[in-house]
Amino acid sequence: MPEMARSAASSSATERGDTPEVAALGKTLTDLFKTLGISQEAYAVRVSLDPGTVSRFLRGRRLATKDFIGRLIREAEHKLGSPLKEEVRAEIHRQRLTALRATDPAGYELESLRQEMMRSQRTIARLTRQEEALHDLLAKRESEVLSVRGELDSLQRDWSADLTAATRREVELRIALDDHASVRDALLAEITKLRTDLADTSALRADAETRCRGLEDRVLAMEEELAGLHRDGGGPIGVLLARLDGFRSGGDVRTLGRELADVAWERPAAEIVVVLQWLGDAGERSRGESLLRDVAQSRPIGVVTEIGDVMPQGPFHAAFRSHLVRCAARFRSVPELAVLHRHWHGGTWPAADDVLVCLVQTDRPAVEVLEVISLLADEDASVLPSLSTAAAAYRLPDRLVAVLAELAHRGDERLVRAPLGHLMRNVHAAGLGQSFGADLMTLPQDRRRALLEHMAAAPMRTLLDFLDTLNSSPRTAQAAAELLNRIEATGRGADVRSYQGKRARAYPHHEREDAADGR
Numbered sequence: 001m002p003e004m005a006r007s008a009a010s011s012s013a014t015e016r017g018d019t020p021e022v023a024a025l026g027k028t029l030t031d032l033f034k035t036l037g038i039s040q041e042a043y044a045v046r047v048s049l050d051p052g053t054v055s056r057f058l059r060g061r062r063l064a065t066k067d068f069i070g071r072l073i074r075e076a077e078h079k080l081g082s083p084l085k086e087e088v089r090a091e092i093h094r095q096r097l098t099a100l101r102a103t104d105p106a107g108y109e110l111e112s113l114r115q116e117m118m119r120s121q122r123t124i125a126r127l128t129r130q131e132e133a134l135h136d137l138l139a140k141r142e143s144e145v146l147s148v149r150g151e152l153d154s155l156q157r158d159w160s161a162d163l164t165a166a167t168r169r170e171v172e173l174r175i176a177l178d179d180h181a182s183v184r185d186a187l188l189a190e191i192t193k194l195r196t197d198l199a200d201t202s203a204l205r206a207d208a209e210t211r212c213r214g215l216e217d218r219v220l221a222m223e224e225e226l227a228g229l230h231r232d233g234g235g236p237i238g239v240l241l242a243r244l245d246g247f248r249s250g251g252d253v254r255t256l257g258r259e260l261a262d263v264a265w266e267r268p269a270a271e272i273v274v275v276l277q278w279l280g281d282a283g284e285r286s287r288g289e290s291l292l293r294d295v296a297q298s299r300p301i302g303v304v305t306e307i308g309d310v311m312p313q314g315p316f317h318a319a320f321r322s323h324l325v326r327c328a329a330r331f332r333s334v335p336e337l338a339v340l341h342r343h344w345h346g347g348t349w350p351a352a353d354d355v356l357v358c359l360v361q362t363d364r365p366a367v368e369v370l371e372v373i374s375l376l377a378d379e380d381a382s383v384l385p386s387l388s389t390a391a392a393a394y395r396l397p398d399r400l401v402a403v404l405a406e407l408a409h410r411g412d413e414r415l416v417r418a419p420l421g422h423l424m425r426n427v428h429a430a431g432l433g434q435s436f437g438a439d440l441m442t443l444p445q446d447r448r449r450a451l452l453e454h455m456a457a458a459p460m461r462t463l464l465d466f467l468d469t470l471n472s473s474p475r476t477a478q479a480a481a482e483l484l485n486r487i488e489a490t491g492r493g494a495d496v497r498s499y500q501g502k503r504a505r506a507y508p509h510h511e512r513e514d515a516a517d518g519r
Helices: 011-015 020-034 040-047 051-059 066-080 086-103 105-161 167-232 236-249 253-266 269-281 285-298 301-310 315-331 334-344 355-361 366-375 380-391 400-409 413-425 432-441 445-456 460-471 474-489 493-498 508-516
Strands: none
Touching: 020 051, 020 066, 020 086, 040 051, 040 066, 066 086, 086 105, 105 167, 236 253, 236 269, 253 269, 253 285, 269 285, 269 301, 269 315, 285 301, 285 315, 301 315, 301 334, 315 334, 315 355, 334 355, 334 366, 334 380, 355 366, 355 380, 366 400, 380 400, 380 413, 400 413, 400 432, 400 445, 413 445, 413 460, 432 445, 432 460, 432 474, 445 460, 445 474, 460 474, 460 493, 474 493
């Protein structure tokens, strides 16, 4: 049984006119009311309502009742002397349902179910009439078959009696016999089809009756549940958790998964966080991560940010927060990622859960990372720490070298210097130097040259340690050679060769020459 959701828009928000759906309905009703040519006070007397209530209905400060809207339509039609166009009626009905869904989702779902039940009842009536018509047609066709069979028997008797009468009479009788046989076969085929249609119609009617009974049971149950909530003062989240626990303890895994998918698509942020807490306590962390993935992929960006904001602190929720950010970095659009970065950066979250850091660690194209940075171009105070955090990680993010090379090519030194320094200083981390060198050689030549120029300006000890690492593997020796060429081009070659303890490994081809001249 689906549990009853609280109103999405509070009555106070509606009274202030902050519910656009109710305000739109009020404007439509006001336009309709103007056709009456009377004051709101006079109309309130006519319909036996308080003038203030009529005023709030027409100003969109309160959701107008269905009876009030129906009465106003009839009054307008009487005044105009003709019925409203069907599309006008449909638009008023649509606006009322939209406003009802915004202010009272439980009432909206209940009314939707009632309408669906009424449609099912109309379908049953139509199918019943169709079934009766088929019965009548079937009886008629069976009567015709009996008549044709009688005529056929009579013709057969006549043909047998007059077999020797004359050739001409024999031919005529044979033609008549063939004609009646064809008519009989056609009628039998039609009867077979009618029987099939009758069986299909009966099955459809039975299915419609079953569905209608199910809808009636759901409507009754929801009415009872809604009455119980109002009577006991219980909240919808308690009912939801109790239902989820029932599915879990009963081993109904499929229904539990379906209910959690509905939570991800429909529930407000605060209730989603409560469900995450329940999943964690129940040892269902993987289901919690699946729920967050659905939220990050499909819910409005405001819901995603709110979940991150209301999620409590502590190691238990830290894993969920981290998963939420990483899923958002994988699925959200570039403008939305910029919004998330601005909203969450600098808060109480760990630096590793920064949106930009997680984006660099995904398999999304480097151009999308650069687009996010471009949208945050005036916010270096958040971009620079994020890039530095990504560079200081134990494992080299796949997109980071390409991103830094593009920034270097653009001449954006302020965003390149610190992250590049972190990468070069972490050269001793397992495999990082080789990964850096391999990624470097995959870059276009102009981007690689721009990044090498920044690397050549690094502090001496950092630069030589990095050269040692690149020279230690054949895979990165070419990167080391290109870096040495850039160092020579900047005029630092002599300083590098004179640096004690590093010279031989950085410039192995100078070892014999330097030993000969005593350096």
